[in-house]
Amino acid sequence: MARQNRSDDWGFPRWRSYGDKGRHAARIRLCDREGCTEVGDRPAPKAPNSPERWYFCESHAAEYNRNWNYFAGLTAEEAAKRAADEESDASAFKKSAHWSWGGPGDGSRSRDEMRALSALDLDSDADFTAIKAAHRKLVKETHPDANRGDEEAAKRFKQVQAAYDVLKKAEERKNAKA
Numbered sequence: 001m002a003r004q005n006r007s008d009d010w011g012f013p014r015w016r017s018y019g020d021k022g023r024h025a026a027r028i029r030l031c032d033r034e035g036c037t038e039v040g041d042r043p044a045p046k047a048p049n050s051p052e053r054w055y056f057c058e059s060h061a062a063e064y065n066r067n068w069n070y071f072a073g074l075t076a077e078e079a080a081k082r083a084a085d086e087e088s089d090a091s092a093f094k095k096s097a098h099w100s101w102g103g104p105g106d107g108s109r110s111r112d113e114m115r116a117l118s119a120l121d122l123d124s125d126a127d128f129t130a131i132k133a134a135h136r137k138l139v140k141e142t143h144p145d146a147n148r149g150d151e152e153a154a155k156r157f158k159q160v161q162a163a164y165d166v167l168k169k170a171e172e173r174k175n176a177k178a
Contacts, residue, residue, distance in 0.1 A: 029055050031057040031060055032060075033056060033057070036057055038058075038059075040054075040055035042057065044056055044064050044065070112166050113166060113167060115163070119163035120134045120160065120164070120167075122134055131167050135160060135164045139160060139161075142156040
């Protein structure tokens, strides 16, 4: 009897199975929030120190964690120590600011604030008194009442106002934290 060299994959019907790889529908867990049909891929504990988890979508996970206090149950000294420890762990990111990929400034200002400073022709380390002075000077130079009919001056005036608004809000946020 001769040995068979031919496989069962030729012709129709195909005599072997197509295989189970990739043939089944992927199981997707939906958000545990009532009525939500988004993918629930963000786990959240059902109770403190419990292994059971809720699975929320991004927006409902943010809502669930909104009132969560990282420093709950700690004294003021313990909370300050924990904050200082975690800030010291992340200090390497501030040390990299002198590299071009680290971005301009000392790392305390956002990209929008840096753009606003450049719109006011200021350095990245300018304080708020210098920002106010530069704003006043540029407003006097570019105000539409002082430059009637000059479209470029009107555009520049709007840019200066927007830049000052960004920096003023950032200063207010900074002072609110302190």
